[in-house]
Amino acid sequence: MxxxxxxxxxxxxxxxxxxxxxxxxxxxxxxxxxxxxxxxxxxxxxxxxxxxxxxxxxxxxxxxxxxxxxxxxxxxxxxxxxxxxxxxxxxxxxxxxxxxxxxxxxxxxxxxxxxxxxxxxxxxxxxxxxxxxxxxxxxSRLRAPAIIVAIMSFMFRYLDLIVDEMRRMRIAMTARAHDPRWLWQAKPIATGAGAMFVRSYERGERVHQAMQSRGFTGTMPRLDTxxxxxxxxxxxxxxxxxxxxxxxxxxxxx
Structure with a gap:
């Protein structure tokens, strides 16, 4: 963190x-x-x-x-x-x-x-x-489960990134005449949501593999004691x- x-x-x-x-x-x-x-x-x-x-x-x-x-x-x-x-x-x-x-x-x-x-x-x-x-x-100092703290850490770290990617996908949909405000645009919205889920999952896998290759053991090092x-x-x-x-x-x- x-x-x-x-x-x-x-x-x-x-x-x-x-x-x-x-x-x-x-x-x-x-x-x-x-x-x-x-x-x-x-x-x-x-x-x-x-x-x-x-x-x-x-x-x-x-x-x-x-x-x-x-x-x-x-x-x-x-x-x-x-x-x-x-x-x-x-x-x-x-x-x-x-x-x-x-x-x-x-x-x-x-x-x-x-x-x-x-x-x-x-x-x-x-x-x-x-x-x-x-x-x-x-x-962490209150002895909360390390896995929960790690999940929260990555969630906050990549939340802005995911929101920004959603914004770019919305702009791309609008540029292709898909207006997300209307009910009949539900299919492209669902397709975009699925693509976002797959991209986020794949990014998480790549980040996890990169961290493991650098010696990550499941908990972040505590630099402030x-x-x-x-x-x-x-x-x-x-x-x-x-x-x-x-x-x-x-x-x-x-």
């Missing part, structure tokens, strides 16, 4: 969040997301505390509102169905803007939206302050600990 390979999501910086070791950020984000996921939906105070933690981390990482909102937009297609829950759920009803909707459905919509936004925000902080290569290093300090672990633990405390308070008060 080349440490110089950065994904588009990473925003270079020298903030305290950027400087944390990747493994502590991975553990902190995982613990925070789990705490948010099991928070009772009626515990609005707990969600408010979690949101405050996220806002503080955004400020510490110097991530502007425009960046955050543009990246949060990714959850819109996945949670858009939640808006329909109050209209199709049963149980007692209440009026919102003159429209009768299910009370349980409203709580369900709130539960989905709050947890999706908070969980995605935690992921945004991780990916914006940590290059992909560092995330993979963090997984630095481990996270106790101060980094303590600093990264603040956010999930606050989320867990608010979770316990939420269970106690509901």
């Amino acid at each position: 080349s440490s110089g390979h950065h994904h588009n999501l990473f925003i270079p910086g020298s903030t305290v969040v950027h400087r944390l070791a990747p493994e502590v950020k991975l553990v902190a984000v995982f613990a925070f997301v789990i705490a948010v996921a099991v928070t009772p939906r009626r515990s609005i105070g707990s969600f408010a505390v979690d949101a405050a933690v996220v806002v503080v981390l955004f400020a510490l990482a110097r991530l502007g509102p425009r960046t955050v909102l543009s990246r949060l937009a990714v959850v819109v297609p996945f949670v858009s169905f939640a808006v329909l829950i109050p209209f199709i759920a049963g149980g007692p009803e209440t009026e919102v803007l003159g429209v009768s909707v299910s009370t349980e459905g409203l709580w369900g919509t709130w539960n989905i939206l709050a947890k999706a936004v908070l969980g995605t925000s935690a992921s945004i902080i991780l990916t914006s302050t940590t290059p992909v290569a560092e995330i993979l290093k963090g997984l 630095r481990s996270a300090s106790m101060r980094e672990w303590c600093a990264a633990a603040i956010a999930p600990i606050v989320a867990i405390i608010s979770l316990i308070a939420g269970f106690a008060l509901t």
Whole structure:
């Protein structure tokens, strides 16, 4: 893994969040997301505390509102169905803007939206302050299966290459009067997808053979042996600990 390979999501910086070791950020984000996921939906105070933690981390990482909102937009297609829950759920009803909707459905919509936004925000902080290569290093230090880390490494390394090849194939199809936007163009699209799969598979075989001829044993050499300090672990633990405390308070008060 080349440490110089950065994904588009990473925003270079020298903030305290950027400087944390990747493994502590991975553990902190995982613990925070789990705490948010099991928070009772009626515990609005707990969600408010979690949101405050996220806002503080955004400020510490110097991530502007425009960046955050543009990246949060990714959850819109996945949670858009939640808006329909109050209209199709049963149980007692209440009026919102003159429209009768299910009370349980409203709580369900709130539960989905709050947890999706908070969980995605935690992921945004991780990916914006940590290059992909560092995330993979963090997984290795956390003793993740080596084969999984290797697959992820090559996936990210060649993702841009495959996307660029798909773009070239689309241009070639358009130049031959095939418009991919229309349903009757499904056959050439399927043919192009098959060709892309075969090319990607063959490229993977060639890369694997080339690496084996150079002594590759299945795991990438670890050039950086630095481990996270106790101060980094303590600093990264603040956010999930606050989320867990608010979770316990939420269970106690509901």
